[in-house]
Amino acid sequence: MDEKENSTEVFFDILIKNEVVMETAPLDEQKEYILPDDDYDFHAYRILLLIRKCGIINEPFFSHFTIYGRGKFSFFDFLIRYPFYLKRVIEIEKKPKLLDNLKLRSFETERALSPMIKYIRGPWDHRYDGIFNYMVSKGLIKVEFTNFNKSKKAMCLTLTELGIQISEQIIKEEPIWVDRMDIINAIFPKNATNERIDDYIRKHFPSLMLGIEGE
Template identity: 25%
Template structure:
């Protein structure tokens, strides 16, 4: 059976807790003692793109000099339905990030500050506890390992991440809006 774009988007919309957990794990990996974990929703979106789609993560790590056998991606993750994403107006961007951030903030798990027009995201003490527990769950350990590798290899500014993504995955820029991107 061939999935349509509507099938993919509908199935992904039902998995909101999965997206929130992934964002908590990402914020945990990028947490800093005296600064926000992530500066800017664009940076969050680009990092989350790499974390969310294992095939792209794998290609990104190889582009950053990591040997393919050292990249923590399971074979089944490369072709799962979650591996398909949609190109939005600004490339790999999920239109729900602001909603996810607001939910995490409302639950007391994330702190949202602004610096001019930049949104600065951090985990609260409770968010750190929840994220650390999630990172130890068998189901999310691979995700946490990838998030830590992202911090080690791609802890750069939003503009540099954007340039890296478009240089590494030029096919993203050539797709029509709302077109599915498959690895």
Template identity: 30%
Template sequence: MELYQILNELDQAEDVHLGRILILLNEFSQGKREKKIEGLTKLAKLDFLLRYPLYLERALIARRKSTKNVQILPHEKDSVESKMVRYKYGPWDFRYRKFINILIGLGLAYYEQEGKRINIGITPKGKEYAEKLLQTHSFDDVRRRAKLVKTNFDLSATSLMKFIYQTFPEIGSLDLGKEIQHEN
């Protein structure tokens, strides 16, 4: 199998993306009142931080927060999954709508229309599935980092977007589809 085929198959592993997004939605639903993520753009920016721990670490440093719970593993520094690709709107995977629609279709998430914005939440069935995923320990890093993302980056969508582009100016300066180089 050629390298491009291997890379393509890794990126097509939608179950991993769905699981990560479900855990993110679950983490944001924790607390005294159920909380939804306000808009696909905010979801994409939060998931960017969750999906790419090297960027999460840089974001925490920019906010003068502790990075000890990021716990970047050696294989995450140079793996295919650690490489961020610039999509149309920066760290926005064009498949987010598809992922959310799959989660909604499976009864694991829901959305509410609020003007032009779509708020995304997790259903009781989704919470149950997220907890099952978390019991496997395969998602321990995702859980720990999702907590960091919620604790430190639960900002308004506009504030989060501005923070991301100020902290990572390289995101907006590359051609579409190009890998964004990160600092190790």
């Protein structure tokens, strides 16, 4: 037995002889800490509000609030998660009065709530598929690839009745997010197509698109 193994054995012998017990809370009292970025409830909370505020009702295609377009949804969510980019959009559009409602806090200029990756047509979160499945399983949204007008189809995120009820409660709890989503609505029409959002990202934020360098 070498010196290292011997010292380890002596150490554990001392613990045993002195009846040393690790202070560990019972399992039912232990708390599991989850980072916000890994908490699907956190994402669902924000996405419900986004669909309610930036979604549109367009009968007969959908009678509940819906955001249609994979790229449009992810870009709008990106602007909420990275509000300093929303500030840049306001500046690009030369609408300084909207800055009053942005209420950008100092820490929000330094880091984002959670990371998103470059995607073919803009930012995307690799967790979205899991988050959407979670929200569908909870009866909060429907996710379909379907018509949003007579001739075009897209990924559609639609609130259920339960999703609407909960989103209305969130509106009361999150005035800053509500104001920021109203800014998005003031800049981008609710019936904006994926193509329009793609063009906007390509023109003003090309570094967010996969395979494009610089801005």
